[in-house]
Amino acid sequence: MAQVRPMRADARRNYERLLKVAVEAFAEHGEGASLDDIAKRAGVGSGTLYRHFPTRQALLEAAYLDRIEALAARADTLAAERPPGEALGEWLYELGVGMIRMRGLRALLGPAVTEGDAAVATACGDSVRNAADRLVRAARQEGTLRPDVEPMDVLRLAHGVTTASELADAEGRQIRRYLGLLMEGLGPRDR
Amino acid sequence: MAQVRPMRADARRNYERLLKVAVEAFAEHGEGASLDDIAKRAGVGSGTLYRHFPTRQALLEAAYLDRIEALAARADTLAAERPPGEALGEWLYELGVGMIRMRGLRALLGPAVTEGDAAVATACGDSVRNAADRLVRAARQEGTLRPDVEPMDVLRLAHGVTTASELADAEGRQIRRYLGLLMEGLGPRDR
C-alpha cells in the first residue's frame, strides 16, 4: 500500500470545504445536487472538485464516511446489548432512518448491495456489509432468521422497505411498521 | 365533461409517433431518457412534444396506459381463477416483473402510491389502486392477509421489494423469492 502523502495546505482546505458543503447540498437537494453549485458554494473551481472526487459516488462516499462508520460501530453495540434478532431489527431501523434523513446515503448504499461483479469494493460498502454479516449470522444461529437468507438479501430488502416507507410519506413515518412486516417474513417458517 | 375534439390529422400522427418512440427510449435508457432525443427520433420539434405531454409524467402515463389497463384486467382474471391470497401474490409478481422489464413503469407507479395529498389522481394510478383494492379486500376476508394492512401498503411494499430485487441483479431474478418473503410477513400472525 502506497503511503498517502499529506496534502498541500490549500488542497486540504479545499477538500474539507467541499465535503462540508456537499453534505449540506445533498441534504437540501438530494443525491442529484448540482456539483457545479457545490464547487461554487465552496469557493473553488469546478476542476478542483473533480480532482478530489472524480465521480459523484466518490463525493458521496467521502461525505458520509463517518456516519457509515458510526453505523458499523453501532452494530457491535447492539449485538452486545440485545438478543441477535432484536439487534438486527433495530440496526436495520437505524440504517433506514439514516437513509431517509440523509438523502444521498441511500444513493451511496444502493450500489454497495448490487451484484456488481466488480468495482463495488468501496470502503463504505465493506463496512456496511461486514456489519450486516455479523448481525445476520448471529440471528441465524439463534433461530430467529431463516437460514436461507443472506446478509445481502437483508440489506437489499431493508433498502427496498425504506424506499417503500418514503413513498408513504417523505418523513418515513411508516418505516418501523414496514420493517416489522419484513422481519416477520424473514423469521423461521412455522406452519 | 368536455367532449374531446378529434385531433387534426398531423397532430394525431405526431402524437402516436411520439408514444411509440417514447416506449422504445424508456426501455433503452430508463425513465430519464432524453426528451429532446425522443422528439428528434420521432421527427418532430421539441415544442410539439411539450404541447402533447407537458410533463415527463404525462408522457410516461400515456406510454404505459395500455399495459396498466392490462394489469388491472389481469387482477380480475386472477381473482376469478385462484384463491384470494394466491391471486394477490401472483398479481404482485406480474406487476413487479412489468416494472423491471419496462423501465419507466416504476417511475410512473411511484407517485401513484405516494401520499400526495393532491395531484395523484391520475388515470393510471386509479387503475392500479382499484385493482389492488379488490385483491387485498378478498385476501383479508379469506384470512390470508393481516387485517391491518391497507392496499396502499401492499403496493408500496411490492414496489420496494421490486427495487430490492433489481439491486440483486438487473434482470430481477430474485423477485419471486423476495416477494415470497414479503407475503410471509403480510400473512396472519400465528404464534
Place this chain on the structure above:
DNA sequence: ACCTGAACACCGTTCAAGT
C-alpha cells in the same frame, strides 16, 4: 390549430493556462 427550431438557462466534464 398546430408545428418548428432558435434561444435561454443549467449542468457535467475536460483541459490549457496560471501560480
Place this chain on the structure above:
DNA sequence: ACCTGAACACCGTTCAAGT
C-alpha cells in the same frame, strides 16, 4: 502540485415565427 475558469456537449423548456 494544485487551482482556475473558459470551453464544449448536452438537456429541459419556452416562445416568436411560420403554415
